[in-house]
Amino acid sequence: MPEVIARNLPFLAAGLATTLSMAVLTALAGTILAAGIALARHLRIPVLSQGLAAYVGFMQGTPVLVVLLICYIALPAAFGFRTTGYAACTAGFALFLAAYCAEDMRAGLRAVPPSLIEAATALGLSRPKTLRLIVLPLAARVALPALIGQYVRMLKYTSVASVIGVPELTGSALMVNARVFQPFTILGSVALVYFALCLALSLTGRALQRRFAETT
């Protein structure tokens, strides 16, 4: 381990912890939100589904940095409340992630063959039961690899929180660099940490995909 990293390890480790907690919270909140959006749009709930379509379109067309600036600066200014960088970023990331995950979940829901739903109905299953026992498990299998891809993307995007001043991994690395100017070593080490985390996550995703491919 390079000496700069070893000397500043506790500080950088705290940054890594912030990155990880932000990523996990974002993934949880984003997935729950996305499930709501995907179901509402799949079931074509009037008004709500059109509104959510507009929301998804807006998020997919806006850079994550702008979403963070809206959550951290614009919304508090417009509605007169205070927030912290961490809370604003996590909320922004979750709102951003939800839009993308909702699209993947919708694709999963659409991939369930209608004949299976008809068969479930013919067997006397109620609509909620069909959804819970037949549609959702199958849709989840189709959507899972894409969702993991979104989580990997989000894990990388958490670095953007440093722009708002959140001392996550990238932010704390920049601070260490400001203290002892050794940018190549510091940025290189941080890049390696992101690389290991993202690779582990995407390999898990690929392994899951292979397992599902075998069982279906």
Next chain:
Amino acid sequence: MTGIDFGPIWAHRDQVAAGLLTTIALSAAGLIGALLIGLPIGAAGASRARPLRICAVAYVEAVRNVPLLLHIYVWYLGLAWLDLPASLCAVLGLSIYSGAYAAEIVRTGLLAVPRGQTDAALALGLTGWRTLRLVTVPQAFRIVAPSLANLLSQLIKDSSLASVVAVGELAYQAGAIEADTFRSAEIYFTISLLYLALVSIVSHAVLRLPRPQAAVLRDA
């Protein structure tokens, strides 16, 4: 801050326009760079030679598992002794990062063209290069056109990160205008609409391209 007032934003319209142009220039440069990297790496990834495939996988995985922000910082801070201009650092970061995604697109496109097509072209007496130029690439392009449009949309949005090294694109100008006018909701709303417009133009343009499925199914 109460009330919504777009007046101060309109007063800074020149700055917004300059930012928009810089964003477009950055994304275009990034796309060209990404394709320059993606074409050879993608071709290597689709080749039958194992060492070439390993090199391609190594590049793609090494590059796309590191955040774009770090790519930009590595050029700007990590290689500070090179003293490259900030906009070049942003373009290099964007090109190298998106190059990995472009390589994956090129690879899937090349692999999606049925083997029978190249075999037939070779049997008809076309040279390897002409087969590639006249048979494989046109079909591969049709298949990956939506993915390429997606890549460009992604580049447009990702170019906002160039603001961290003070390149005067849309997000950077928005910050400057916000500092001038304190009209934060208005300015960020304005630039998200501009990004949305750019992305919509790209995604609508791709719908006008010839449809791939029909052609591939017919030929397969």
